[in-house]
Amino acid sequence: MTTxxxxxxxxxxxxxxxxxxxxxxxxxGVQGIKINPIRRELFIDHDADVIQTLDLFGRIENTGFxxxxxxxxxxxxxxxxxxxxxxxxxxxxxxxxxxLALYAGDFQGMEPAYVRLFEFTSLLFxxxxxxxxxxxxxxxxxRSLRGIRRWQDWFVGLxxxxxxxxxxxxxxxxxxxxxxxxxxxxxxxxxxxxxxxLLLARFVDQRLSARLIASDYRSMLPERVLRISGSAxxxxxxxxxxxxxxxxxxxxxxxxxxxxVQAGEAHLDESLLTGESxxxxxxxxxxALAGTINCDQAFTLRVVRKPEDSTLAGIETMATQAELDKPxxxxxxxxxxxVFIFGMxxxxxxxxxxxxxxDPSRALATTLAVLVVSCPCAxxxxxxxxxxxxxxxxxxxxxxxxxxxxxxxxxxLGALAIDKTGTLTTGALRIDSVDLIGxxxxxxxxxxxxxxxxxxxxxxxxxxxxxxxxxFAETQVxxxxxxxxxxxxxxxxxxxxxxxxxxxxxxxxxRVLWLTIxxxxxxxxxxxxxxxxxxxTTLKRIEKLGITTVLLSGDSENNxxxxxxxxxxxxALDPAGKLAALKKLRDTSGPVxxxxxxxxxxxxxxNADVAAVVMEAPNLVxxxxxxxxxxNHLRPILDxxxxxxxxxxxIKQNLFWAIAYNLTMIPLAxxxxxxxxxxxxxxxxxxxxxxxxxxxxxxxxx
Amino acid sequence: MEILFILVPISAxxxxxxxxxxxxxxxxxQFDDLDQHALDIFEEQEEQDREHINR
Numbered sequence: 001m002t003t004x005x006x007x008x009x010x011x012x013x014x015x016x017x018x019x020x021x022x023x024x025x026x027x028x029g030v031q032g033i034k035i036n037p038i039r040r041e042l043f044i045d046h047d048a049d050v051i052q053t054l055d056l057f058g059r060i061e062n063t064g065f066x067x068x069x070x071x072x073x074x075x076x077x078x079x080x081x082x083x084x085x086x087x088x089x090x091x092x093x094x095x096x097x098x099x100l101a102l103y104a105g106d107f108q109g110m111e112p113a114y115v116r117l118f119e120f121t122s123l124l125f126x127x128x129x130x131x132x133x134x135x136x137x138x139x140x141x142x143r144s145l146r147g148i149r150r151w152q153d154w155f156v157g158l159x160x161x162x163x164x165x166x167x168x169x170x171x172x173x174x175x176x177x178x179x180x181x182x183x184x185x186x187x188x189x190x191x192x193x194x195x196x197x198l199l200l201a202r203f204v205d206q207r208l209s210a211r212l213i214a215s216d217y218r219s220m221l222p223e224r225v226l227r228i229s230g231s232a233x234x235x236x237x238x239x240x241x242x243x244x245x246x247x248x249x250x251x252x253x254x255x256x257x258x259x260x261v262q263a264g265e266a267h268l269d270e271s272l273l274t275g276e277s278x279x280x281x282x283x284x285x286x287x288a289l290a291g292t293i294n295c296d297q298a299f300t301l302r303v304v305r306k307p308e309d310s311t312l313a314g315i316e317t318m319a320t321q322a323e324l325d326k327p328x329x330x331x332x333x334x335x336x337x338x339v340f341i342f343g344m345x346x347x348x349x350x351x352x353x354x355x356x357x358x359d360p361s362r363a364l365a366t367t368l369a370v371l372v373v374s375c376p377c378a379x380x381x382x383x384x385x386x387x388x389x390x391x392x393x394x395x396x397x398x399x400x401x402x403x404x405x406x407x408x409x410x411x412x413l414g415a416l417a418i419d420k421t422g423t424l425t426t427g428a429l430r431i432d433s434v435d436l437i438g439x440x441x442x443x444x445x446x447x448x449x450x451x452x453x454x455x456x457x458x459x460x461x462x463x464x465x466x467x468x469x470x471x472f473a474e475t476q477v478x479x480x481x482x483x484x485x486x487x488x489x490x491x492x493x494x495x496x497x498x499x500x501x502x503x504x505x506x507x508x509x510x511r512v513l514w515l516t517i518x519x520x521x522x523x524x525x526x527x528x529x530x531x532x533x534x535x536x537t538t539l540k541r542i543e544k545l546g547i548t549t550v551l552l553s554g555d556s557e558n559n560x561x562x563x564x565x566x567x568x569x570x571x572a573l574d575p576a577g578k579l580a581a582l583k584k585l586r587d588t589s590g591p592v593x594x595x596x597x598x599x600x601x602x603x604x605x606x607n608a609d610v611a612a613v614v615m616e617a618p619n620l621v622x623x624x625x626x627x628x629x630x631x632n633h634l635r636p637i638l639d640x641x642x643x644x645x646x647x648x649x650x651i652k653q654n655l656f657w658a659i660a661y662n663l664t665m666i667p668l669a670x671x672x673x674x675x676x677x678x679x680x681x682x683x684x685x686x687x688x689x690x691x692x693x694x695x696x697x698x699x700x701x702x
Numbered sequence: 703m704e705i706l707f708i709l710v711p712i713s714a715x716x717x718x719x720x721x722x723x724x725x726x727x728x729x730x731x732q733f734d735d736l737d738q739h740a741l742d743i744f745e746e747q748e749e750q751d752r753e754h755i756n757r
Contacts, residue, residue: 079728079729079731079733082728082733083724083725086721086724086725086728087721087724087725090717090720090721090724091717091721093717094713094714094717114706117706117710118710121710121711121714124714125714125717128721
């Protein structure tokens with residue numbers, strides 16, 4: 001199966017989407033269609049032997065849209081949009097000036113010859129606006145009307161462009177008739193202003209979503225890479241990298257592909273992936289991920305995966321999937337907007353008929369005002385813009401929502417259950433106890449350990465930094481331990497495996513560190529993790545949101561003791577016990593978010609209202625997750641809780657504004673209290689308002 | 703006030719000129735990337751630094 005991607009820039013409403021969908025879904029060979037309305041991308045899964053990308057292209061074109069193969073063909077589209085906007089803007093300046101003169105003339109009297117002059121020049125400037133700038137509305141409207149096959153389509157299948165195009169068309173033709181015959185009102189000012197402001201709102205919306213969305217992974221990787229071949233380095237393009245290549249990553253450069261650090265150590269800023277800006281150290285043999293920045297000296301990397309298969313690219317794909325998955329509230333407003341349009345067209349006709357009987361001279365102006373003021377653009381923009389802003393904010397903080405609907409659920413949470421103690425600690429360790437096995441004193445043992453760990457930057461090393469180090473001529477730092485020679489003895493410190501300690505329950509515990517002399521066990525250090533210094537404040541802030549935090553741990557009570565003062569503790573639980581604790585928590589505090597990562601957590605994760613897992617979790621566990629955390633910190637969880645609540649609030653504000661606006665303005669317009677130009681101004685400004693309100697999301701979140 | 707019959711067409715011509723200039727500007731691509739140029743100052747600095755070192 002192949003997936004073809006098209007950028008369809010003139011697809012901007014749910015009616016357009018369903019039109020494309022219905023044109024393609026029954027074609028032989030087409031297996032699935034996904035549409036990303038925000039990026040205006042179309043993903044078609046198809047069997048390349050039965051139907052090819054080119055055939056699909058033709059089919060989409062036949063429905064009246066202009067597809068571009070591949071993503072983001074928006075450059076040329078952008079220029080055209082800008083030109084349309086510019087022409088409408090310049091023409092608007094001129095037409096408004098003349099309109100002012102005409103209004104003044106209405107009050108003070110003006111010789112007919114001058115009235116004709118102003119009307120004709122206004123007409124001159126209105127022609128390019130209607131024929132060129134307003135084209136997208138006319139094309140959108142014809143497309144929408146051509147797509148109507150069944151009677152039901154009239155209720156749900158009409159796009160926003162239909163009332164807009166009708167309003168522009170009627171106003172312009174009525175004005176032309178008035179100008180040529182010398183009788184009646186002209187509406188050139190309303191036509192140009194309506195076109196200009198609507199184009200502006202669309203332009204801003206387009207630019208906002210383009211900026212909010214982090215572009216694809218390729219733009220975050222270097223275009224050219226220094227590949228080591230034989231003795232010399234050569235610059236090659238990113239796409240020519242293959243697994244097995246050796247690459248030199250210089251200081252300040254981004255790692256071009258997932259790979260293994262060859263020698264020495266690499267200081268990497270992984271903030272692009274994890275949102276964590278402190279550099280981490282990777283040693284020879286460790287993995288370095290594409291997109292991380294080398295903060296220190298150059299190192300050599302052996303490429304393991306091609307850039308397009310990298311973790312970074314995988315994250316992008318996941319994030320895109322979440323955008324495709326529309327939350328329920330977006331679906332609901334789409335349907336409301338669809339019904340609304342048909343209703344408004346009916347109301348406009350009704351208004352015209354009634355006013356024709358009351359006062360024929362004002363029938364046209366009133367109908368125009370109703371048509372323009374009622375366009376539910378703000379209603380349609382109210383939610384999707386907020387959802388995009390929220391998803392992108394969280395993405396930058398290292399959180400990926402796998403379903404768009406998760407945002408809705410996260411806003412209603414009442415409790416947080418954490419399984420991982422790693423979520424609360426820094427990863428830095430301190431010595432809890434020392435078990436002496438040989439005949440050396442504890443100070444002597446500490447000195448040896450400190451001497452060995454002196455040159456290591458592994459988090460474990462910091463546990464020994466307070467001791468007085470013994471002098472070693474040379475130490476070798478590996479990823480699982482350190483070895484070195486002094487006074488004719490060979491010392492090793494590290495994991496059980498590194499020090500050749502036979503398997504036991506303790507040997508598997510990575511919180512135990514072993515020290516040997518010439519292969520003989522000397523001492524055993526038990527380390528404990530230190531609380532992250534923001535953990536306590538973050539826990540307090542979560543509590544302030546009204547959320548109960550519980551640590552559901554399978555660990556023994558002892559290991560959990562450091563956390564006891566800060567949250568509720570349920571230690572030494574088996575999976576069934578965790579499940580019971582989760583249910584109890586839900587009964588007392590409301591919907592629960594569970595943070596976990598082990599296979600044994602699957603039943604608990606599946607039962608939680610929102611399941612969050614860390615990136616390193618096994619795929620089976622990740623498949624149950626609503627949220628993937630790129631770091632195992634508590635911070636991103638707080639971000640999810642805050643942003644989801646903010647998003648819910650902003651969506652409510654937007655919907656309230658859009659509905660309140662339409663409910664108050666439509667009756668006023670229908671009784672003739674709103675002139676067409678004021679209707680045009682109000683409607684386009686309210687679209688702009690909801691878009692800007694959405695872009696506000698995430699501000700003020702530290 | 704008869705002067706308006708000359709001035710208004712002249713202003714119309716000027717507007718036409720403005721539209722023509724604007725379209726040319728857009729087509730030349732100068733509005734394609736409005737964010738990149740803010741970062742250009744860093745690029746130039748690097749080049750100057752390199753020249754300085756070479757000398």
